[in-house]
Amino acid sequence: MPKPLKNLALAISLGTWASLTQAADANSWRDLEPLIARALPNAIALRHEIHRHPELSNREFHTSERIAKRLRELGLEVRTGIAHTGVIGLLKGGKPGPVVAIRAELDALPLTEATGLTYASTVRADHVGNDFRQQGKQVGVMHACGHDAHMAMALGVAEVLAAHRDELPGTLKLIFQPAEEGPPLGERGGAALMIEEGALExxxxxxxxxxxxxxxxxxxxxxxxxxxxxAADTFVARIRGRQTHAAFPWTGIDPVPVAAQVILAWQTIPSRQSNLSVLPAPVISVGRIEGGDRHNVIPAAVRLEGSIRTVSDEQREDVLARMRRTAEKIAEASGATAHVEYLPGNYRAGYNDSALVDRILPILERASGAPPTLDNGTYGADDFAEYARQVPAVFMRMGVAPPALAGKDVWPTHSPGFQVDDAALVTGIQALTRMTLDQMGVSVK
Ligand SMILES: [Zn+2]
Ligand SMILES: [Zn+2]
Structure with a gap:
């Protein structure tokens, strides 16, 4: 036997075959940076195209087709029509290994874009949303939550990993879900429906x-x-009194001061009734007050609408019960009645897997060039929480403000001026690709 072969046989006999093959795997990914650099322009071009053609929740027909087409071009196995317009792409590696999923959202928001960008949306559509007052109105449509960037980055990761798919020890599962912003009135949709229809199986x-x-x-x-x-819950409270002349309020029951008392008393739920040493306080915001027709008529009823943010299932139940009790008892004190209704919500509180967070912190630092900021979470809601309740998960936020806007008032997400810096996509693709490879046991420098 020639000497090199003899050495190889020895290596196998010593049980180091596994480490030899692993070294071969790592070689395939040594050139990660050029692979990402090659995928980036495609990701940017796709984001611009999707940004120009935004679609509302559960109506993401063209977006979904476009994503499926791109996934097929990259050689992924594609499933469509999940939870209405959802798409799943599977990149099965040539070697056995874990399944790593990345979630991206398909839907845009009913906002008229005001960025002035060359690829700005001019799309208008019939409003779909969970507010009956808006139904049927024509509205501008805009990717104001950055979901176009999420889709582009997910496809960027797929392109990078597909380059050496034979060497990939595992499966990348890309989940493109509709209706993260909430399904239209009377429809279901979003993460919960995706899971019900098998997205995690x-x-x-x-x-x-x-x-x-x-x-x-x-x-x-x-x-x-x-x-x-x-968790985000919407409430509607109806406070009923008895209509009368504004000059003789004692001849009726005025629901206006009752509503005022209820609104202020609700604020004592976070400030006086929540154990702030255990959990962050809940947030109760009244976003709409409606009542009365004339300056000199005391109305029969006042209607309040608002949003409640809570940070755990227990806190959610507790706050909903306290709000209802507070409104009912205050109304009763004045001879009025209060009825508080909670609309079916799409968002429960979400949690990260802390061990997984610790695992990815150095990867995020490597991708970003700076250590990530650790905080206590956000009062924003995202139905990604539904996946996190089934599978170990990490939800992370990444800034994308164009550097040219630094020092100026930057428009937030859900605003008509929200902008994504194209160059920042590279950091997202880097991070997600490295996290995926890390889960598959491939070390990348
Ligand atoms: Zn959003
Ligand atoms: Zn969003």
């Missing part, structure tokens, strides 16, 4: 990652070890 992911862009510093990550996003 066949194959079941070992972990799932969700990256959401924000108007923060481009390429800077923020995440939390445990609590990430809040």
């Amino acid at each position: 066949n194959p079941k992911p070992a972990v799932i990652f969700g990256l959401h862009v924000t108007a923060g510093k481009a390429g800077a990550f923020t995440l939390s070890r445990n609590r990430t996003t809040a």
Whole structure:
């Protein structure tokens, strides 16, 4: 036997075959940077195209087709039509290994874009949303939550990993879900329906990652070890009195001061009734007050609408019960009645897997060039929480404010001036690719 072969036989006999093959794997990914550099222009071009053609929740027909087409071009196995317009792409590596999932969202918001960008949206559509007052109106449509960036980054990761798919020890599962912003009135949709329709089965992911862009510093990550996003519930409260002349209020029951008392008393739930040493306080915001027709008529009723943010299932139940009790008892004190209704919500509180967070912190630092900021989570809500309740998950936020806007008032997400710095996409693709490879046991320098 020639000497090199003899050495090889010896190596195998010593049981080092596994480490030899692993070394070969790592070689395939040694050139990660050029692969990402090659994928970036495609990701940017796709984001611009999707940004120009935004679609509302559960109506993401063209977006979904476009994503499926790109996934097929990259050689992924594609499933469509999940939870209405959802798409799943599977990149099965040539070697056995874990399934790593990344979630991206398909939907845009009913906002008229005011960025002035060359690829700005001019799309208008019939409003779909969960507010009956808006139904049927024509509205501008805009990717104001950055979901176009999420789709582009997910496809960037797929392009990079598909380059050496034969060497990939595992499966990348890309989940493109509709209706993160909430399904239209009377419809279901979003993460919960995706899961119901099998998004986390066949194959079941070992972990799932969700990256959401924000108007923060481009390429800077923020995440939390445990609590990430809040539960969001919408309420409608109807306070009924008895209509009368404004000059003789004692002849009726005035619901206006009752509503005022209720609104102020609700604020004592966070400030006086919540144990702030255990959990962050809930947030109760009244966003709409409606009542009365004339200056000199005391109305029969006042209607309040608002949003409640809570940070755990227990706090959520507790706050809803306290709000109802507070409104009912205050109304009763004046001879009025109060009825508080909670509308079915799409968002429960979300949590990160702390061990997984610790695992990815150095990867985020490597991708971003700066250590990520750890915080206590956000009062923003995201239905990514539903996946995180099934599979170990990390939801992280990444700033994408264009550096040219530094020092100026930067428009936040959900505003008509929200902008994404194209160059920041590279940081997101870097981070997600490295996190995926890390889960598959491939070390990349
Ligand atoms: Zn949003
Ligand atoms: Zn969003």
